[in-house]
Amino acid sequence: MLRIDSLEAGYGAAQVLFGVNLEVAAGEVVTLMGRNGMGKTTTVSTLFGLLPVRAGRIEIDGRDMTRAGSHARARAGLGLVPEGRQVFPNLTVEENLVATARRGGPWNLGAIWALFPRLEERRRNMGDQLSGGEQQMLAVGRALMTNPRLVVLDEATEGLAPLIRDEIWSCLTRIRDEGAAILVIDKNADALSRFADRHYVLEKGQVVWTGSNADLLADAGGVKDRFLHV
Structure with a gap:
């Protein structure tokens, strides 16, 4: 589904990624871990076309998408749950979901309400409420309404209470059961x-363990001690 090969990227004169390689197969759950x-x-950001590729290649379903725009990558099946949530504050819950909806897959309002009953209860509340x-x-839910083939979750449980974190993690199994691949950061x-x-x-911008x-x-213990603990 996704292949990232020898990816290099950065901001201005600062290079951040140094030859990153990563693959996600259809229906697979893959993680990308590391310290802040x-x-x-x-x-x-580079995967979704928000930051230009300096070197390397990004393939989606075998198609070279290295220079493609963000909209083309979304149409190819990528869906993003961004860091910091970034919901539309002046739209209701239902409007947030419908705004990104794309037909042709298992995810619609009914499926989102079943996955997150609390959202159905708050469907008329504004995003900032x-x-x-x-x-x-x-x-x-907003990412799922695009009916993606690969869902990317960037720090999806950062700052959440343990019970809410567990609820988010448990929903990933349902997402995979519906046929989507998942990349969790x-x-x-x-x-x-x-x-x-x-x-x-x-x-430091390189894959050091896989x-x-x-x-x-x-x-x-070894992986956490060497690469994940502060």
């Missing part, structure tokens, strides 16, 4: 190891 400031969000957890659910190895298939770890979920569980 190691290049995770830069990778997401929701709690942080409800806004995160709305951000996930986070640093919570314990939670991610419960449902992910494979993992990548970024350190392996299966079994590999992570076998060396969880």
Whole structure:
């Protein structure tokens, strides 16, 4: 579904990514982990065309999308749950969802209400009238309404209460069951190891560790101590 090959990117004179390689197969849950400031969000920005590629290649379904615009990548099947939620504050919950809707897949308003019943209860509330957890659910639902083939979640549980985090994590299984691949950007190895298939770890803009979920569980302490703890 997605292949990132030898990706380099940065801001102005500062280079942030140095030859990043990453793959996500159809129906697979893959994580990109690392401490703050190691290049995770830069990778997401480059993947979605918000930051130009300096070198390397991005393929979606075998098509070269390295120089494609953000709209073309969305049409190719990428859906983003951005860091910081970024819901539309002056639209209702339902309007936030309908604004991004695309037909032709399993995700519609009924499916989102079933996934997040709390959103249906708040469907007429404005985006800025929701709690942080409800806004995160709305951000996930908004991405799903585009009926993506690959959902990218950038720090989707940052700053949320443990119960809300668990609710967000549990919904990923349903998303995968509906046929979408998932790329999760986070640093919570314990939670991610419960449902992910494979993992990548970024350190100073480079992939320094990659392996299966079994590999992570076998060396969880080593990976966390070397690359994830502050």
